[in-house]
Amino acid sequence: MLHRQRRKSLLVVVAAATLAAAGVVATAGVAQAAAGCRVSYAVGSQWPGGFSTTVTLTNVGDPITSWRLTWSFGAGQTITQAWNATVTQSGSAVTATNASFNGNLATNASAAFGFNGTWNNNSNPTPTSFAVNGVTCTGGTSPTTPGNPTTPPPTTPPPTTPPPTTPPPTGSWPTPTGQVGVDGTIAVSGVFDGGMRRYCCIGDGSQEESQDPMFQLAAGATLQNVIIGGPAGDGVHCAGSCTLRNVWWEDVGEDAATFRGSGSPTFLVDGGGARSASDKVFQHNGAGTLTVQNFQATNFGTFYRSCGNCSTQYKRSVVIRNSTLTRPGNTVAGINVNYGDTARFSGITIVNDPSRAMVICRKYNGNNTGSEPTQVGTGADGTNCLYSSSDLTYR
Secondary structure, eight states, X not given: OOOOOOOOOOOOOOOTTTTOOBOOOEETTOTTEEEOEEEEEEEEEEETTEEEEEEEEEXXXXXXXXXXEEEEOSSOOEEEEEESEEEEEETTEEEEEEOXXXXXXXXXXXXXXEEEEEOOSSOOOOOOOOEETTEEOOSSOEEEOTTSOEEOOOSSOOOSSOOOOSOOOTTOOOOOSOEEEOXXXXXXXXXXXXXXXXXXXXXXXXXXXXXXXXXEEXXXXXEEEEEEOSOBBTOEEESSSEXXXXXXXXXXXXXXXXXXXSSSOEEXXXXXXXXXXXXXXXXXXXXXXXXXXXOXXXXXXXXXXXXXXXXXXXXXXXXXXXXXXXXXXXXXXXXXXXXXXXXXXXXXXXXXXXTOXXXXXXXXXXXXXXXXXXXXXXXXXXXXXXXXXXXXXXX
């Protein structure tokens, strides 16, 4: 019988008007442009020797096209891994610069990035001073002069999708902080924080869908900071609305996660990654909407599939954003247009696909008889498969 440990969860919000804030730069060619911002620094989870943090920068001044956020740690913390920004550290001084997709910030727009770090197990204080592009801000906006750092005005509007929160850097996988042997399904209600330990193993690594899941989440549960080793059985099952945050599958086997439930459940996968899913990564059998963001996957058959032949069928929706998918990989999303499914894509980076062979959206007519569904098309159509070429980046 596995006994799970509860980890202390910290949430520290640094607001411009209260604790700390960072400045943003003036626009070029404007003698008295307004600069200002606020910063939220939130430690989402902490475990012996490590912690995970999300930093959100909101521009309350004039629009900018790039940012460079700086702060200093006060207790010897060290950043080991970062996402959605390039983060460097020299001693206690930290510098985070924007990624290619989140440099444009209109007034009141936000950009978020995250990192994992180490601490001394004694004190992990929140930084008390932030600066953007060399300008320190005290809360509101203030005019800047031509002598201050400048950036040109934005040439394209900022993204309309919500800013990413905790995506992993492409190709970077976390190192387990420990190992937990699993000999049966772990039932989760409330929040289960694995402290970035590796949970293994269950099942035989086959494609049998009758295998037990490693984690069974009750409606409303959260699974976070977990590395799932292979074999992983049938991965994670959600009985209703659930959140999977910073969960990593080293070898998926059958499916990484299966989402169930009737009514209007909402499912969120935020951060993490999956490898070696010869069938599917995410299987959507119930109703509702699944959002996958800030995720990476490689070597998979289908990244997301709305069940094509479940005995009870629903209209299902999926939102996939700010994620990196590396071939080999066949299909990003498969949906059933005859049930009104929708799939929305934004900020998708596809790696190792020079011939554009990966299908972004594959359309089917599903059924409730158990027969194989019939494929009826592929590609964006403005109704069921919602994306444009600007939502895709190939490299």
